[in-house]
Amino acid sequence: MSMIRTRRAAFAQSGNRFSDKIMLKSNMRNLVLAAVLLMTGVWPALAASEADYKAAFAAAEAAEKQADQLRNKWTTTEAQLVAAKKAAGGGDFDAATAAAREAEALAKASIFQATSEKERWKDMEIR
Amino acid sequence: MASTIRVRATANGDTTEVQALIQHPMDSGFVKDAQGQIIPPHFIQQLTFEHNGKAVFLANWGAAVSKDPYVKFSFKGAGKGDDLKISWVDNKGASDTTTAKIQ
C-alpha cells in the first residue's frame, strides 16, 4: 500500500497522466512476468506428450549407460526407468515423463558418486 | 536314502536333553517363485518324540515354522542307553522316522 503511494507520490511530482500510464504499464509488465513465471513453474502439471516422455527417457537412458560404464548403476535408477516405461505403456505420459526425469537425476547422481569416489575412497582407508 | 532326522540325546542324571535337526523345506504356501507362482504348502504337521512307547514331545506345526527346523527340549524319566523314537508326518502325507540311543 505504502509502496504504491510512494510510487504514486514520486510520479505525482511530475503531476501528469503520462506518468500514471508508465506506472500502469510497469504494473502490467509485472503481472505478465508473474504469469509467465507461474506458467513455467506449473509446466509439469500440464499434460506431457509422448514426445516429452521419449526425450526424457532417452536422456535418462543415456545417463544410465554412462553409469554402467563406470560400473556404478543404482537399483533405484533402474526401478524408475521400469516405472517410466510401464506408465508410458499405459498411456500416462505425465507419470512416465516424471519417472524418466527422476531416473535421469538418479543416474547423474550415481555418475557423480563414481567420479568423486575415484579420489574420495582414500578418506576411508585404514592407514 | 539318509534320514532327514539328526538327533542327539544326552542323559544328565534324570534329565535327558534332546536336540534334533530335521531336513524339510517347510514351504508355507505364501511364497512365490521367480515366475510369480505360489510354491505350494509343504510342511511337517506332526512331530513326535517317543520314549518307551510314550510321547514325551508332541508338536503340531503349521506354516510358521521355517525350513530345516531345529528342536531342543528336555524331559525326565529316561536314562543312558534308552531308545528315543522320532517321527514326523507332513501335509502331503510323507513321513520319516528314526530311533536314537540316549547317550
Added chain:
Amino acid sequence: MRVRTILTSAVAALAAAALACAAASAIAAPDRPDPVADAKAFQNFFTRKFPKVKYEDFVNGPYSMNEDLHRQWEEKEQFPPYEFALEAGKEMFATPFKNGKTYADCFPNKGNGIRQNYPYFDEKEGKVVTLELALNRCREANGEAPYSYVKDEMAALTAYMAFTSRGNKMDIKIPDDPRALEAYENGKRYFYTRRGQLNFSCATCHVQSPGERIRAEILAPALGIMNAMPIYRSEWSSMGTTSRRFMTCNSQTRAVPLEPQSDEYRDVEYFLSYVANGLPISGPGARP
C-alpha cells in the same frame, strides 16, 4: 568493476591453492602399494578398537562383537544349521564326473585343507582365482556344466572345502608382480569406495561400525570376514556363497550388483583375505 577484479583474483588464488594442494598430495601418496604395511595397519585398527576380543575370535563376525549372540551361536554350533549343506558338499566332492575324474584331481593335496590358500594370483593368466572360480573351472575342464555362483551346489562344495581346512591360518600370497599388486590395490579401492544410492562403502559398515546395529543385525568387523565363508544365513534359510554375499551387500546399498566373480569381486576377496593372513579358517559359518 573493482568487485569483479577482486573476485577474479580470489578465484585465481583459490585455483592456485588447489593445484598446490593436489601437487603436494600427489607427492605424498605412495607410488607402490605396500600390502604388508596395509595388513599390519588393518589388523592393528581392529585389535586396538576391540581390545577385549581374542585375536582368533574376529573370524566369528558379529558373534565377536556381542556376548549374548556369542553364547547363542556356541549353543547352535553343537548342532549347526549347515550340517545338511556340509554333508551334501562332501558327497558332491567325492562323486566322480562323467569322465571318471574327481574334484580331487584338480586341486593340490586332493582338495583337502587348502581353503586358506584362496584366492591366489594366477601369474600365467594375470588374474585372481578364487575357490569358487577354481571349482567351476575344474568342472568345465572335465566336461561338466559350471554351477551357478549363487546357488546351493557351489555353496555346498565350498562349505565342505572350508570344513576340511578349519583352523588353518589364512595364507594369501601376493607375488612380486605388478599385476598382482594392481589386483590387490583394485580390491582395496573397491572395499573403500562408496556405492549405491545409500552411499555406503564396505568400510562404512565393517570398518566404521562393527558391533553396531544395522536395523536388527549386528555388524561384523572386516577383519577375518572372509574366514567363515561360505555361510549359512538364517535370513536365507540356506548356505550362501561369497559371490551371493557380495551381490546382496551391493543391492542392500541400492547398488546394482555386478556379475558374480567379476574382476572387482575377485579382487576385493583377494584384498580382504590377504589382510586377514594369520587368522584361522572358521568356515562354513552360521550367521543370523
